[in-house]
Amino acid sequence: MRIERRLTTPRWLRVVVPVASLLAALVLAGVMELATGHDPIATTSRLIDRGFFASGALSATLVTATPLLLTGLAAAAAFRMLTWNIGAEGQLVMGAVGASGAGIFLHDQAPVLIIPAMMAAGGLTGAAWGAIPGLLRAYFNTNEIITSLMLNYVAGLVISYLIFDSHSYWRDLSTFTARVFPQGKYLGPAASWPALGAGSLVIPFGFLVGVVSAAGLFVLYRYTRFGYEVRVIGDSRAAGRYAGMRINRKIVAVMALSGALAGLGGASQIGDFRHVLDPRGLQQAGYGYAGIVVAALAQLNPLAVILVAFLLGGLTNAGYSLQGPDFPAGLVGILQGLILFCALAGELLVRYRVRFRRLMVAPA
Amino acid sequence: MNLNATLLVVIAASAIFYGTPLLFASVGELLAERSGVLNLGVEGMMLVGAVSAFWTGQHLHGPDWVVLSAAVLVAALAATATSLIHAVLAVSLRANQIVSGLALTIFAGAAGLSSYLGNIGHLGGHARLHEFKAVDLFGLGQTPILGPLVFHQNALVYASWLLVPLAMFYLYRTRPGLHVRAVGESPETADAMGVNVAAYRYVHTLIGGALAGVGGAYFSLAISPNWVDGMTSGAGWIAIALVIFAFWRPELALVGAYLFGAFSSLAFTLQARQVHLPPEVFNSLPYLMTIVVLVFVSTGWAKRRLGAPASLGVPYVREER
Numbered sequence: 150m151r152i153e154r155r156l157t158t159p160r161w162l163r164v165v166v167p168v169a170s171l172l173a174a175l176v177l178a179g180v181m182e183l184a185t186g187h188d189p190i191a192t193t194s195r196l197i198d199r200g201f202f203a204s205g206a207l208s209a210t211l212v213t214a215t216p217l218l219l220t221g222l223a224a225a226a227a228f229r230m231l232t233w234n235i236g237a238e239g240q241l242v243m244g245a246v247g248a249s250g251a252g253i254f255l256h257d258q259a260p261v262l263i264i265p266a267m268m269a270a271g272g273l274t275g276a277a278w279g280a281i282p283g284l285l286r287a288y289f290n291t292n293e294i295i296t297s298l299m300l301n302y303v304a305g306l307v308i309s310y311l312i313f314d315s316h317s318y319w320r321d322l323s324t325f326t327a328r329v330f331p332q333g334k335y336l337g338p339a340a341s342w343p344a345l346g347a348g349s350l351v352i353p354f355g356f357l358v359g360v361v362s363a364a365g366l367f368v369l370y371r372y373t374r375f376g377y378e379v380r381v382i383g384d385s386r387a388a389g390r391y392a393g394m395r396i397n398r399k400i401v402a403v404m405a406l407s408g409a410l411a412g413l414g415g416a417s418q419i420g421d422f423r424h425v426l427d428p429r430g431l432q433q434a435g436y437g438y439a440g441i442v443v444a445a446l447a448q449l450n451p452l453a454v455i456l457v458a459f460l461l462g463g464l465t466n467a468g469y470s471l472q473g474p475d476f477p478a479g480l481v482g483i484l485q486g487l488i489l490f491c492a493l494a495g496e497l498l499v500r501y502r503v504r505f506r507r508l509m510v511a512p513a
Numbered sequence: 514m515n516l517n518a519t520l521l522v523v524i525a526a527s528a529i530f531y532g533t534p535l536l537f538a539s540v541g542e543l544l545a546e547r548s549g550v551l552n553l554g555v556e557g558m559m560l561v562g563a564v565s566a567f568w569t570g571q572h573l574h575g576p577d578w579v580v581l582s583a584a585v586l587v588a589a590l591a592a593t594a595t596s597l598i599h600a601v602l603a604v605s606l607r608a609n610q611i612v613s614g615l616a617l618t619i620f621a622g623a624a625g626l627s628s629y630l631g632n633i634g635h636l637g638g639h640a641r642l643h644e645f646k647a648v649d650l651f652g653l654g655q656t657p658i659l660g661p662l663v664f665h666q667n668a669l670v671y672a673s674w675l676l677v678p679l680a681m682f683y684l685y686r687t688r689p690g691l692h693v694r695a696v697g698e699s700p701e702t703a704d705a706m707g708v709n710v711a712a713y714r715y716v717h718t719l720i721g722g723a724l725a726g727v728g729g730a731y732f733s734l735a736i737s738p739n740w741v742d743g744m745t746s747g748a749g750w751i752a753i754a755l756v757i758f759a760f761w762r763p764e765l766a767l768v769g770a771y772l773f774g775a776f777s778s779l780a781f782t783l784q785a786r787q788v789h790l791p792p793e794v795f796n797s798l799p800y801l802m803t804i805v806v807l808v809f810v811s812t813g814w815a816k817r818r819l820g821a822p823a824s825l826g827v828p829y830v831r832e833e834r
Contacts, residue, residue, distance in 0.1 A: 153832070185633055233611055285804070291811040294553065294611065295754045299800040302747050306800075310793040435624050441615055478742075479629025486557075486620020490598060493608040493616065501607075 155502050162499055167446050167453075170491035171460065177487045178480070187475065199471055200463030208351040209470065212422060213434075214462025216241065218359035219414030220440025221447065221454040222366055223279075227407035229370060229449050230383040232400055236282060236297030237411040238437025239304030240275040244415025246308060247274030249319060249333065249426040252340040252419060263340045267416050268358065275412015276405040278304065283404025287397035293404070301437065309428045319426045333426035342420035355417025359455070362410060366451040379403060411437065435482070439465060442485045446492050461485070517661050524775055524782055526661040529670060532774020534559070534731035534745075536673045538752035539759065539766045540680050541724025546756055547684065548717035549697040551610045551826040552599050554617025555725050556749025560627035561595045562588035562729025567740050568634045570643045570733070578668075580643045581734060585669070588730035589723040595621050596722025604714045607828035623743025636740035645669055645735040669731050676724075680763040693717060697822030700829040710829050725749065747800065754803045758810050761821060769806075776802050 179189030200210055220237040227234035234240075248271035255263045282297040311317040313331045321327040321334045342354035370376035382389035382396055389396055418431060443461055447453035468481035517523075538555050545552050552558075566588035573580045599617050602608040621627055631637060645667035653664035684690040695703040696713045704710050729745060737744045751773055759765035780795030 185629075235615065285808055289808045289812045291804075291808045292754075292757060295750060295757075295807060296804050298750050299747070299754075299803050302800045303797050306793040306797045310791055314791040314793060438615075438619050438624075441612075442619065445612055445616075477629050477632035479625055479627070479632060482619055482622060482625025483629055486616050486625055489612065489616035489619060490602065493602050493613055494606055496608060497606045 153502055153504060155500060158499050163448065166495035166499055167448065167457070167492060170446065170495045171488060173491040174484060174487035177491070178484050181483065182480075192476065192480075195471060195476075196464060196467045198467075200467035205349070206463070206467075208349070210459065210463040210466045211351070211353055211356050212462075213466035213469075214458045215353050215355040215359060215417055215421065216414045216434070216436040217439055217443050217462050217465070218356065218455060218458035219362065219417065220411050220436050221443030221458050222359065222363055222440075222451055223407040223411040223414070224440045224444035225447065225449045225451055225454055226366055226370075226410060227403055228444055230379045230399065230403050231386075232283070232286070232403050232407075233294045234279060234282070234297050234404055234407045235294050235441070236279060236300050236437070237407070237414075237440045238432070238435065239297070239301035240278045240408040240411035241415040241418070241437055242301075242304040242308050242431055243278040244271035244275035244412025245419050245423075245426060245431055246311065246319070246415070247271050247412065248416035249336060249419045252336040253318065253334050256337045256340065258339065260339045260341075260343075264342055264354075264420065267340065267420050268413060271412045271416025271419070272409040273412070275415060276409035279408015279411065280401055280405040283401040283408075286404070287400040293400075297404075305428070305432050308426065308431065312426060312428050321425075336419065336424045340420060341424060342417070344421070353417065353421040355414070355421040358413060358417060359458070362413065363451040363455050366410075370451070375402075411440070434465075434469070439485055442489050445489055461488075517655070517657060520782070520786065522658055522661055524778065526665070527778035527782060528771045528775035529662060529666060530774065531736070531777040532770040532772070533670050533673050534728035534736070535748055535752050535755060535773055536767060536770035537669075537676070537728035537731065538725045538749060539755040539770060540676055540763055541721035541728070542753055543721075543756045543759065543761055543763060543766055544680065544684075544693070544724075545718045545721030546825055547697045547761060547822055548693050548714045549700060549822055549824040549827065549829070550600070550603055550714050550718045550721075551614065552596065552603075552617070552718060552721055553611060553614025553753060554596065554599050554621065554749075555614075555721075555752050556745060556747065557618035557621030557625065557627070558592040558595050558722050558725035559729035559732070559745045559749045559752075560623060560743065561621045561630075562592040562726030563733040563744055564627040564630045564634075564636065564729075564740070565591035565726075566730035567636055567641065567733035568630065570641055571634075571636065571639065577643055581645060581668070584643070584734060585727055585730045588726040590726070592726025592729060593719050593722040595626075596718050596725070599722075600715045600718040603828065604711050604718070607830060610826045610828075618749070628742045631740050631742060638739070640739055641734070643734070644738075645731070667735055669727070669735060672727075677763050677767050684763065689713075694822075697824055700824055704829070704831060714829075725752075728752070751799060751803050754807055757821075758806055760810075772806075773799055773802070 175193055179193055182189040182192050199206060220241060223237045248267040251266045251270035252263060255266055282293040285291040285296050286293040311319045312333050316322060319333050321332050345352040378394045378399060382394060382399055443454055443457050447457040464484060465481055472478050538559055542555055566584040569584035569587045570580055573583055599613055602613040603610045619625060647665045647667050650664040653660055692708045693713055696710050700710045732744050755766055755769040758769045776799040779798060
């Protein structure tokens with residue numbers, strides 16, 4: 150058996166490999182459940198039923214898919230240039246801080262003003278938080294993987310400081326209960342993002358924002374000079390430098406763009422679902438890390454991210470809502486990790502050709 | 514006045530206490546990286562080590578030292594098995610090592626395998642039955658200054674003091690150590706010399722896993738009194754940063770680990786001394802200092818890139834030289 154590099158990759162492989170990775174991951178997770186004394190077939194079928202087919206499942210799936218779509222785009226935008234933004238988690242949190250701050254500040258205004266302001270504030274704070282590792286990478290040559298990841302923990306501490314350990318602008322201090330049991334200020338009905346109903350299906354506004362962002366990112370990376378330079382630098386940094394592209398600026402721009410997308414995800418968390426800055430809820434789900442899985446499975450294609458976010462949103466939503474004695478916590482992370490492993494192994498088939506042939510036998 | 518109760522001695526002693534898991538994990542990662550394999554799954558491997566050590570500690574009955582040694586061994590084996598996934602993907606399947614390592618942390622980490630095992634093992638809510646306690650070595654634990662630092666630590670701390678010279682001797686003074694460095698710098702050359710590149714990379718990735726597992730066991734058997742999901746809270750990532758800080762040298766990893774141990778312990782030490790600041794300020798210190806230190810070592814005098822293995826993160830394919 151020999152493995153050799155492909156010169157061209159057939160188009161069908163690019164579709165088959167992610168689908169097969171998803172299935173293989175489900176099978177592997179099944180093997181693990183079997184090994185730990187759970188019935189894999191029952192678990193998997195409940196997972197899929199709860200994610201996609203049960204009544205109200207699709208609406209619940211879209212709730213999970215919305216942040217995954219935006220963090221998936223954040224990862225895809227950065228990874229395309231081999232800029233490893235692992236900080237979507239913190240950028241989402243900071244986006245939520247920014248968006249809820251704007252929402253509280255403008256609480257007596259009309260939704261037409263509040264909602265765009267929340268999106269802008271969420272995007273900007275996310276972008277600023279993402280630009281920090283970008284600037285450090287560009288001008289101090291500091292590994293962005295570690296700095297962006299460290300900032301996730303810092304963002305988590307910032308938000309818990311704002312609600313639990315200070316009398317900040319975000320904290321509700323109006324009642325006695327709220328002073329004893331710290332919680333964020335409720336944003337008010339005008340700051341609630343509109344949801345679109347299609348029959349029984351409820352589509353969060355943030356999901357549409359995500360779809361538009363995906364289309365925008367697709368166009369930006371495919372058809373503009375900026376996108377062209379990002380792709381060239383991603384494929385060969387040396388070629389980009391030789392062609393006179395300003396790589397440092399591009400790193401900062403891409404990190405900020407990536408942070409802005411994750412920040413929009415945070416804004417949608419506030420506007421669509423939570424309506425209050427909620428430190429625990431925002432961090433529990435690990436949307437930032439799941440975005441990496443989404444982007445990898447979508448092979449960094451922004452349009453594919455939409456579909457993958459929906460699929461993974463279904464599995465994640467089902468995993469969390471079924472959580473209990475016969476459906477232990479941790480299964481979601483296991484499944485996400487396995488999907489990523491399988492997608493990586495599948496990459497081998499995309500990039501290389503496995504050829505079986507007999508060994509040459511030396512003449513006697 | 515009792516010299517051993519002064520702030521400086523207390524901080525130094527707890528810097529060693531809290532730095533030890535970082536030391537184990539970063540020496541392990543350092544060996545893997547010296548062979549050219551970047552494993553960003555340290556956090557995940559540590560948590561698998563932590564959960565399996567805690568499980569063993571709760572279920573095995575016997576004298577303290579037997580249970581604790583078994584727990585550390587189980588942790589090392591479990592984390593080694595976890596690191597095998599990365600080794601297969603990175604070495605045999607030539608996958609992108611950054612994504613593979615991240616996948617390992619997602620798979621095994623705070624919301625993955627370690628939490629799953631903690632749940633099905635019903636580890637939450639029970640106090641731990643066995644723990645690494647400080648041992649008064651040669652009865653010198655009360656000696657001024659040196660006592661609490663050197664002679665009153667737990668067994669894993671002493672083990673880590675053996676580990677560092679051992680790792681140094683291995684890397685700088687033995688033939689396999691020379692080969693590891695060759696494989697990390699220039700696998701083509703090593704291959705031409707007849708060194709089995711894949712085997713070296715596998716073995717060192719697995720050693721990295723085992724040591725991360727020991728570091729994780731330290732969290733569940735020495736630091737945290739009960740099982741909490743994600744109890745390492747980023748220590749695995751700090752360990753990876755420490756490898757860069759240490760210029761891929763074990764002796765400097767020791768310095769770095771204790772420096773960060775001090776940052777991690779500052780919250781407890783200063784709060785106990787009535788220094789009133791929001792806890793988030795202290796708790797964010799290790800993370801912020803990681804960034805500051807990394808910026809510092811990546812620029813200026815350090816820019817000569819002392820130590821970074823030239824083929825770090827690059828898969829080796831003989832046919833594509």
